[in-house]
Amino acid sequence: MGIFADNLVWRLGSGENVNFWNDHWMPGVHHLIDFVQPEVFPNMLEERVCDYVSDRRWDLNRIAVVLGDDWIPVFRSTKTPEPEIGEDILAWLLTLDGAFSIKSACSLYLSPSDNSKAELFSKIWKLEAPQRLRTFCWLVANEVLLTNEIRVKRNMTQDGSCVSCGEAIESMLHVIRDCRVARQTWMSIDARLRFGNFFNTPLLPWLLENLSSQSLFKGVQWPLLFVCIMNALWLRRNKVIFDSDEAVAENSIHFLAFRLAKDYSMAHLELAQSRKKVCNFIERQIKWKPPDHPFIKLNSDGSVLDGGRAACGGILRDSDGRFIACFSVNLNGGTVTTTELLGILLGLELALNIGCSHLIIEADSLVAVKLCLQKEIDLHATRSLVLAIRNRCSRLTSWNIHHQFREANTCADRLAHFGHSLPSGCHIFFNLSSCISLAFHADSIGIALPRVVSI
Numbered sequence: 001m002g003i004f005a006d007n008l009v010w011r012l013g014s015g016e017n018v019n020f021w022n023d024h025w026m027p028g029v030h031h032l033i034d035f036v037q038p039e040v041f042p043n044m045l046e047e048r049v050c051d052y053v054s055d056r057r058w059d060l061n062r063i064a065v066v067l068g069d070d071w072i073p074v075f076r077s078t079k080t081p082e083p084e085i086g087e088d089i090l091a092w093l094l095t096l097d098g099a100f101s102i103k104s105a106c107s108l109y110l111s112p113s114d115n116s117k118a119e120l121f122s123k124i125w126k127l128e129a130p131q132r133l134r135t136f137c138w139l140v141a142n143e144v145l146l147t148n149e150i151r152v153k154r155n156m157t158q159d160g161s162c163v164s165c166g167e168a169i170e171s172m173l174h175v176i177r178d179c180r181v182a183r184q185t186w187m188s189i190d191a192r193l194r195f196g197n198f199f200n201t202p203l204l205p206w207l208l209e210n211l212s213s214q215s216l217f218k219g220v221q222w223p224l225l226f227v228c229i230m231n232a233l234w235l236r237r238n239k240v241i242f243d244s245d246e247a248v249a250e251n252s253i254h255f256l257a258f259r260l261a262k263d264y265s266m267a268h269l270e271l272a273q274s275r276k277k278v279c280n281f282i283e284r285q286i287k288w289k290p291p292d293h294p295f296i297k298l299n300s301d302g303s304v305l306d307g308g309r310a311a312c313g314g315i316l317r318d319s320d321g322r323f324i325a326c327f328s329v330n331l332n333g334g335t336v337t338t339t340e341l342l343g344i345l346l347g348l349e350l351a352l353n354i355g356c357s358h359l360i361i362e363a364d365s366l367v368a369v370k371l372c373l374q375k376e377i378d379l380h381a382t383r384s385l386v387l388a389i390r391n392r393c394s395r396l397t398s399w400n401i402h403h404q405f406r407e408a409n410t411c412a413d414r415l416a417h418f419g420h421s422l423p424s425g426c427h428i429f430f431n432l433s434s435c436i437s438l439a440f441h442a443d444s445i446g447i448a449l450p451r452v453v454s455i
């Protein structure tokens with residue numbers, strides 16, 4: 001079944017029924033999730049293709065955040081979905097009209113070129129290298145990076161020649177292998193490359209052969225070094241065009257690439273030892289949990305809007321999840337971190353005022369939580385806030401503070417946002433405020449929200 005599913009592709013209509021991350025809709029990329037940036041967060045497995053369109057254009061800023069800048073040209077050349085086109089339709093990749101046929105299905109088992117392409121993409125996805133390099137490699141394989149050859153095709157320029165040597169048409173393979181600078185770099189790495197067919201193989205078999213290699217070069221896996229060199233050559237080519245003063249000297253590209261490959265290789269080993277697995281994502285269900293008796297739990301949060309308006313809020317609940325009190329504060333202004341810290345401080349004061357002696361504090365700002373726990377704080381801009389927090393904590397019999405994912409901090413998030421709509425100052429409520437009733441009940445019955453986390 002897998003091989004059939006691999007050859008189904010969504011043809012976008014409105015993009016409403018196609019999952020951005022896990023459905024095959026971008027030609028040549030089975031799952032965009034394979035290329036996600038590590039710092040991307042919540043609920044993203046649910047996102048649809050249409051969620052990345054704004055005003056009929058791709059939301060390139062967001063795409064750059066979740067996938068990296070390298071993807072911007074790919075999206076620029078991909079048609080956006082439109083509601084007017086109608087439904088999204090599943091098509092069969094192996095026939096011209098997209099309709100399924102037995103004959104074409106049988107060809108799956110007969111066609112070496114399709115299989116070797118699938119094999120190449122699989123090698124890229126499994127490459128033991130940072131995500132950025134895997135993405136780069138995929139872009140090379142699909143020849144979508146903006147070489148002068150591609151720019152001519154897209155009417156972006158009329159001159160398709162190579163900036164470095166001025167000779168040939170600047171194709172993908174020219175930049176990363178055949179140009180004089182590239183050739184010199186490869187030969188500096190290993191002069192024996194001249195003897196085989198390294199410089200004569202077409203792009204895709206060349207990539208496949210090198211990414212499949214098991215050989216080690218001075219302690220570094222060849223596929224990793226290979227990709228680092230290609231990437232260094234591409235980056236240098238861009239520097240030469242856009243910022244020639246800072247371009248790496250021709251004869252040191254191979255040093256730079258080797259050092260990078262060595263560093264990545266070490267980092268990968270360390271990660272592999274500490275975590276056994278890297279670059280894998282799983283979906284975890286995140287939910288709010290009541291504290292153990294006799295603790296009370298404070299969830300706090302801050303919110304800073306564009307333009308600098310700031311607000312914070314928080315909620316206290318007991319070990320049965322029962323509501324005790326909540327607060328929302330309109331702070332007018334503040335940084336993200338000071339706002340988060342103020343939320344914690346005001347929540348602590350509220351807890352002390354109601355006679356709490358055992359408190360668990362949860363905030364979704366890792367920075368704020370770390371500051372509260374950090375030993376050396378004297379020189380930090382938030383020193384007075386952090387010391388005030390510690391002072392209040394010292395009045396409790398027992399306390400603990402930890403970072404919580406925002407999926408389990410929704411009540412505090414709602415209260416912080418609510419603060420923007422209130423007059424300046426702190427507003428304390430001893431009844432369940434309507435702005436959090438839904439989130440509160442969701443927490444009470446233990447509703448979990450999915451979150452993609454790396455393992």
Ligand SMILES: [Zn+2]
Pocket residue numbers: 162163164165166167168174178179180
């Ligand atoms: Zn050239």
